[in-house]
Amino acid sequence: MGIESLFLPPFNSMKDGGKFSLKYIFIGLFALLLVILTHASKANYPFSGKFNAPLTLQQRDTVPSKVDSLPLKKDSLGNPIRDTTGKLVQQIDTLNVKISSDSLDAPVQYSASDSMVLDVPTKKITLYNKASTKYKDLDLTAYSIELDQPTQIVVATYMVDSLGEKQGKPHFVQGESNMDADSIIYNFKTQKGITKSTFTQQGEMFVYGSRIKKVNINDFFALDGRFTTCNLDTPHFAFRTKKLKLVNKKLAVSGPIHPEFEGVPVPVYIPFGFFPLSQGRKSGILPPQFVANEQFGLGLEGVGYYKVLGEKFDVMLRGDIYSYGGWRAVLTPTYKRRYRYSGRLNLSMQNTRILSRDATKEFDVNRSFNVQWSHVADAKARPGTSFQASVNAGSTQYNRFVGANPSINFQNQMYSSIAYTKNWNNKFNLSLTAGHDQNNRTRQVNVRFPDGSFTVNNFYPFQKKEFVGTPKWYEKLGIGLNSQFRNQVSFYDSAFSFTQLIDTMQWGAQHNIPITLSLPSLGPIQIAPGISYSERWYAQQFDRTWNPATNKIDTSINRGFYTARDMSFSMSLNTALFGTYDKFGKNSSIRAIRHVIRPSVSASYKPDLNGKDYYSTQVDTTGRQVRFSRYAGSLFGAFGEGEFGGLSFTLDNNLEMKVRSKKDTTSEDGIRKVRLIDGFGLTGSYNFLADSFQLSPISLYLRSTLFEKINITASASLDPYKTDRQGYRINELAWSGDGFSLGRITSGNIAVSTSFTSKQKEKKEIPPDEDLSGIGLPMTNEEQQALINNVRNNPAEYADFNIPWSVNLSYSLSFSRLLKRDYSGYETQINSSVNVSGDFNLTPKWKLGASTFYDFRGASIQQLTMFLSRELHCWQLGINITPVGLYRTFNITINPKSGLLRDLKINRSKFFYTQ
Template sequence: MINGGKFSLKYTSSGVFTLLLCTLTLLASGNYHKSTKFYKPFLQVRDTIPVKRDTVPVKRDTIPLKRDTIPQVDTTNKQTDSLRSKFQLIDTLNVKISKDSLDAPVSYAASDSMVLDVHTKKITLYNSANTKYKDLDLTAYKIELDQTSQTVVATYMVDSTGNLVGKPKFLQGESNMDADSIIYNFKTQKGITKSTFTQQGEMFVYGERIKKVNVTDFFALKGRFTTCNLDTPHFAFRTNKMKLVNQKLAVSGPIHPEFEGVPVPIYIPFGFFPLSQGRHSGILPPQFTANEQFGLGLEGLGYYKVLSDMFDMMLRADIYSYGGYRLNLTPTYRKRYRYSGRMNLAYQSTRILSDDPEKEFDVSKSFNIQWSHMADAKARPGTSFQASVNAGSTQYNQFVGVNPTINFQNQLYSSISYSKNWDNKFNLSLNAGHDQNSNSRLINVRLPDGSFTVNNFYPLQQKEFVGEAKWYEKLGIGLNTQFRNQVSFYDSAMSMNQILDTLQWGVQHNIPITLALPSLGPIQVSPGMSYTERWYSSHFDQNWNPALNKVDTSFTKQFSAARDIAFSLGVNTAVFGTYNKFGKNSRVQAIRHVIRPQVSANYKPDLNGKDYKTVQVDSTGRTIRYSKYQGTLYGPFGEGEFGGMSFTLDNNLEMKVRSKKDTTEEGIRKVRLLDGFGVTGSYNFMADSFKLSTFNFYLRSTLFEKVNITASATVDPYKTDRQGYRVDEYAWTGGGFSLGRLTSGNIAISTSFTSQKSTSKEQVSQVQDDLASAALPMTLEEQQAQLNYVRNNPAEFADFDIPWSVNLSYSLSFTRFLKGDYSGYETQISSSINVSGDFNLTPKWKIGANTYYDFQGSSLQQLTMFLSRELHCWQLGINITPVGLYRSFNITINPKSGLLRDLRINRTRYFYTQ
């Protein structure tokens, strides 16, 4: 008797079809969406169910039949329970996973076709093939996946025209490669590529064969690296062996450069190239220089150290063959959204050739301290702290060889400020600073200065408004208190006694009282009152010494105070006038004139006449009036009683012009003829003499939106004697007509013409904003040094997007001042013109010049010329200064990349003029 089950063609066909369907679905599982519920149990059943268990389902099929027909047999139930328990174990998949299986699904796709080889377990994808595994993304024309070895092979195809189609591209993490062929193992994450291009930061790397040993490390055979992004770069460095640590560094064996494919017979035993983005520590290479005064030297040799995310430090040194040296320590700190700053501590020991024939060298030691700090306004709303310090030895700038421009800077300034605001009602500001002159060697230190301000408050104003406010409720009172402290001394003779002797301090209180009255139609009336009080730490007296024929001055340290009060009543309005009768065919449609007159009545009692004295100043008996508070920090109040009128007449002139092309209303545009012009003055009814003040004229305009004009002049309405002193007689009396004498004036005219630039203003503005937000704060001297470097080396900053540009500016100024010996007045005139421009000789060559001519000295003060060459990834700059306080010549060839910015050829010569 046969106990086996019955075989049916129907059931046998169904089983075979099911087995085939499962097999195909298993091999094609990568095409489906990643689903942990799908592929894990399926793979586990396939890998863990032995072949012998294939007969078990057959017995299971027959057992239920026997169980149905012979339910009384207990052994059958036991057998069924045992089989059921076995199947339950298989259904729960409590089996071990094969070590050869992947720990993540592989997704793949292709636009053409996919070929599945069941026997070899290989899948081949054609045309725009793509494979993804974890963070790996592989794209190529043809990709072949070998499930047995877990290896993928990617290649390209050559079309009928000979072009490469579907060149493999490998992307994993920060690795990005383009190659002719790629072989990669999913399990070991190792691979080999041929003819591979990859970009590491600013560096473009090529290798005939590159081996990937893990996620970050690569080894290249016959490599080439450059910063030129062309397929055939202008320059490159070649090496036989190289190791790359992704986005960190590249280390190579012997390397040599090549230009335009031509090798240069210069070999370097090894190469080390940092590829990491952002800050990283390293050596700062020097620059060779030759200076007639300092000798041969290495400038800029140093080391940069990153101490933390918020702090770094740079040490640089300049060393010269004559024995001089200079050290710079520059720590930098930054805390995002809080503050940022930088310091520069410099010490130099100078040894230069001497002009004295009795000695060979001049030796000196000096130091300089610079500190710039800025707090983010969002860190503490209402509180701000800023610092800009530049202090040190007065002779420091004179002996700096790396930047001859600052050799002629005689002033150093420092400023540290702190301010606190309380609900826009009270404001406290504290300041400290200093200034020093390199010629006189005088140093003034201000510590501390400050002010306390109470914004206008309205004591008569109701807490809750009901209807319109009354006129008296607009009475406002404020307070502005300022205090200053200053010490002056010479650095060559500094002592504590000198500091105490020169100590000055002063305080000034000002209480303004204002009242805004309702307007009377087009007229606005504004009364006001102001009280000011000043505290002084000392005063002085002057007396004529007939024995020596000079004025003797004596100082007295004593607390004293002076007060002043003033009342005013102002009236202002505006008058409009338009002339539009130009005819239908005229382009000028209308001219509009706006006049804004303002007249105020003022009264000031004479509270400070007691502080003024008369002193003889020469042997002829001429006398002048002076205040004993002259030269103090806040200065004296004016003497005499004033009761008079002051006036201001401001004007504005505009024109409407119709476009030639657009005859509609939209074609009419406004043209500003004169932005503003007018005159100011005053008349004192209560003065004994010189009742009329000087007239101050002013004008400002932008003609044709191109020419900027600003001008001002001061006219004295009184006559003078032979020595230039004023006499109480109007200039227009005694025949003839004249408004008076011009005592001072200035005019400045500037314009610029620029061709169309290809880069949009929005892009330029965005770049400038990004640079401004990322830049560290700088002192005024550092900003000026950068501007001077740009001005003296324009070839390095040539903009080839602007084909040509021309800038013109002219200035003229004059003033009359009293001579030091009181013998009369003299006039000082200065006049100069500045012309600069550049234009492209070709799309890759640019030439430009900048010149400054002084008309008063009838000489060309400075002339700078430059020639720049665009070399794609390199730049060539030639700067020549044949005329100026110092003459110089330099030629520089260097890559544009910031990574290789120190790889430059530079030749600089300075020629100092005595």
């Protein structure tokens, strides 16, 4: 509906019942007479009443048909006018219709729930109660809206109810502009307007102005402005200014500005304000954080600059500087190509100068570097091909002297991995890798390059391309291949030399050819025979001899090309047995207990192809002999010696029961399943061809989730043979002799964990357009660990007040029998620890929490962290303290929750090391 149509007086035949007039009768008779006289007459063009030719018949045109075309354009003498190409120019008709100067170029839609008042003389229309007006991309709602056609101005206001509350405040939406005001005056044609007491949101920022003037669709000027990230009508904090300019979704610039808290101005004035409101990446200065460190001195951490170099590339330079003369610089380029790849590179260099514990010198000085690279390729970019990298390498002393992240000072292991994989139609797989690992305590570095593997998935050479009928048994004969090769060098960064690289260089390869055959099942029993052939290539042999002069074992290395191979034949049978006990009373809540047993027996034979590579060597002054392989210590290890012909057995169980549910009535008869034990069993083997120690150690395991709350995992190794005084095995079963025993448990572990959490007060769902969890850049191992440590060491900043309380408990126990370094016997090592963490809301706005780690072997608390957090609506107060641990810290932080003002915080932190 056009705006002019709004001001036409309505016609209502029911209300304005017409009077009988002779004028209308004469008009009607004259029209009827005209129709009768012209009914039989012809028009300008002759018309033939015959139309016999069918429409689909093609006829030859002998006379050109007359085309209704535009007349030709002629000059003053009446001659047709031609253009530059010689074609005749047609006369273009134009409508000589006058358009009202106060008309609009688009329709206006309006509505109101109460009434509409139309003033024809002044051409004004007024809408009352839930009034709405839409024009192009403009949407205006208010209690009262007045439209003035001559001036094309709309005025929107609210009303005050009997309680003095404002109802129907104007709400204005145009493009990306969204605001609420007490009154709005807007011109449709010029798109300019003035609002009073206006609120508008720009990203995370809420802007208020006593008067705001809109000069175009994006630019605004405000008087008595206020900026804040608090979404309350009376915010907890804000920045006040007299004048400001707002560019929609881009930036805000103001004159002199000062902050206020709870409406109380703070006497800190800034000559001007600049607030970036645009989303996405923007270049700019990165603000530092002030710290006080006993070892490094006073310092500024994190100062730097961020530069956007393009849509796919940016770079960040950050640095730390301390009063004792130490510094660190970090250059971080980042790249990302959507649907192809993304990555990040960290180049760090630091010059450490810290207080020395040595009384002879004042400072310890060290220079170190670190390189980190993470790269991820999108799997959809090149199907069948992938490339990933995670590199963390550098000086072994780097982690020790990082002051900005003390948690990594105790990380003694660094790893790197670069991998490329290629798949050919799921038949062939190639993998090439490179990597390294280094121990920052021993300063040993191992570099692996290149490593690789080539795999041929099982193929069936006797299988027909087209299946016809039941396949023959030999058609299920499958053959595969798995080949691996490795290269490695080792060196100490404190004594690096080319000779050391040559002496420590190792390489090796391993090939495995499995042959499988699936035979038809014999009822419930499945039969699967198999043959496996393996071959390993070595670059050196190790010979260990007893040195009576030093009473130690000396090791010599013989370099060359050596091979070893092994072969085995097997036949396995497996089945499943089910048992149910349901003889419970009618009133019992337990309806049935079900037990499933899955036994598996495998008969195998392995000839002794590697006995020639084993030898006996004296290991102590008593003359004790121990068997060694010449390939022990190589990259792929040594094959086992001896001939094996026996049985391997596995017995797996699970236990569950059905109980009558008091709450769940959706299942049949209100019965639900409860898992008692997810799995428990044992595995072992017996070698009929061995001259001693025929029975292997028995492996026991158990896993369960009790009441769907308590997770339990346990395993143990049972040795069925006796030992001598020094702990060495003797060929005598544990249950032989006078006493009865099943054997000795030589190693085992048990882990129990559970967590209890109250129900959430309210569950907030993240809109799909705000969920950024799956589109982040890859993180290096150090960055991931730093993030985990930051959450662990600063839990107050991550407190969730929506969960009133939570408790997490875990306990672990492990023990093992290990051979002593001097080969004099065995010793038992026991480790056990308990982890406890939890938090609870003291009040709806205060949360207290703690976490601790207790080591039973050391009989001490290894670490204790406590936190106190205060919810301040748009701000948050966090206090974190670690009074017990390898490093002790204390920090207090008050910061806004908004990411836009994340650097506007008050922070006081302190940490120191303990020996």
